[in-house]
Amino acid sequence: AQSVTQLGSHVSVSEGALVLLRCNYSSSVPPYLFWYVQYPNQGLQLLLKYTSAATLVKGINGFEAEFKKSETSFHLTKPSAHMSDAAEYFCAVSDQSFQKLVFGTGTRLLVSP
Amino acid sequence: SQTIHQWPATLVQPVGSPLSLECTVEGTSNPNLYWYRQAAGRGLQLLFYSVGIGQISSEVPQNLSASRPQDRQFILSSKKLLLSDSGFYLCAWNPRGSLSEQFFGPGTRLTVL
Numbered sequence: 001a002q003s004v005t006q007l008g009s010h011v012s013v014s015e016g017a018l019v020l021l022r023c024n025y026s027s028s029v030p031p032y033l034f035w036y037v038q039y040p041n042q043g044l045q046l047l048l049k050y051t052s053a054a055t056l057v058k059g060i061n062g063f064e065a066e067f068k069k070s071e072t073s074f075h076l077t078k079p080s081a082h083m084s085d086a087a088e089y090f091c092a093v094s095d096q097s098f099q100k101l102v103f104g105t106g107t108r109l110l111v112s113p
Numbered sequence: 114s115q116t117i118h119q120w121p122a123t124l125v126q127p128v129g130s131p132l133s134l135e136c137t138v139e140g141t142s143n144p145n146l147y148w149y150r151q152a153a154g155r156g157l158q159l160l161f162y163s164v165g166i167g168q169i170s171s172e173v174p175q176n177l178s179a180s181r182p183q184d185r186q187f188i189l190s191s192k193k194l195l196l197s198d199s200g201f202y203l204c205a206w207n208p209r210g211s212l213s214e215q216f217f218g219p220g221t222r223l224t225v226l
Contacts, residue, residue: 034214043203043217044157051212090156099145099164101215105156 002027002093006104014112019078021107023065023091026072033074034092034101035065044090050074061085086111115140119204119218126225132177132191134221136204139185144206146187147215148179151201163187164209199225 007022025031032051036044048059055067065076074091088108092101116139126132138144148160159172161179169179176195180188187204201222205215 032212036217041201041220041222043219044205045217046214049214099162100159101157102159103157 002031002095002102004091004093004102004104006089006091006107008107009105010108010110012110012112013081015083016080019063019076019081019085019109021076021089021091021109023074023076023104024072025074025091025093027093027095029095032094033065033067034094035059035063035074035076036090036092037061038088038090038106040087047076047089081109081111083111083113085109115206115216117204117206117216117218119202119221121221122219123222124224126194126223128196128225129193132189132194132198132223134189134202134204134223136187136189136218137185138206141206141208142184143209144185145209146181147205148187148189149203149205151203151220152199157203161189194225196225199223 003026005024034049035047037047038044047063048057050057050067058064063078065074067074088106090106091104094101118137145164147162149157150160151157161169161171163169163181166181177191201220203220204218207213207215
């Protein structure tokens with residue numbers, strides 16, 4: 001069975017500071033990994049995905065994530081936070097079928113001026 | 114381009130009343146379709162998924178059911194709502210047979226009183 005753990009239900013940063021959201025996965029098969037963002041009362045939007053190509057994945061809005069098999073991690077980073085980045089972020093894992101996503105419990109990012 | 118619609122956007126229902134939430138996808142054919150529920154602090158839970166008309170897989174035992182009467186239509190139902198059915202319901206799709214992420218609809222906020 002696959003699972004995802006997101007450390008920290010809330011992360012607070014100042015505008016311009018580094019954003020680091022943590023995600024660790026468990027999978028018995030090579031995983032595909034995703035980061036989604038959700039703004040209040042909206043659906044989820046894909047930020048980026050890892051599908052066994054490059055281990056450093058660049059996404060939208062300046063975000064990137066690095067797949068580290070030895071650490072079973074897929075942490076999301078952004079060099080400089082913007083107020084508009086305040087949202088909830090979900091890490092998810094899938095097997096090769098892409099038919100099922102298993103989500104973490106989410107991390108709410110708070111950005112202060 | 115493909116779009117996914119959900120309605121209603123918000124719904125307030127009394128305990129014991131029936132439920133019908135609808136999801137439709139435009140601009141594609143033969144999609145995989147998914148229903149998720151999002152409860153506060155618990156991330157997203159996959160409820161049902163469908164790989165074709167009339168083909169429904171249930172992921173968790175519950176008070177809800179799903180149907181797929183047409184290729185691009187996915188319906189979530191209940192005969193009698195419980196307080197615990199409150200939450201944010203998200204529909205998603207992805208192309209069948211391809212390595213693609215899931216695309217989410219705008220969601221339906223259900224409050225059971």
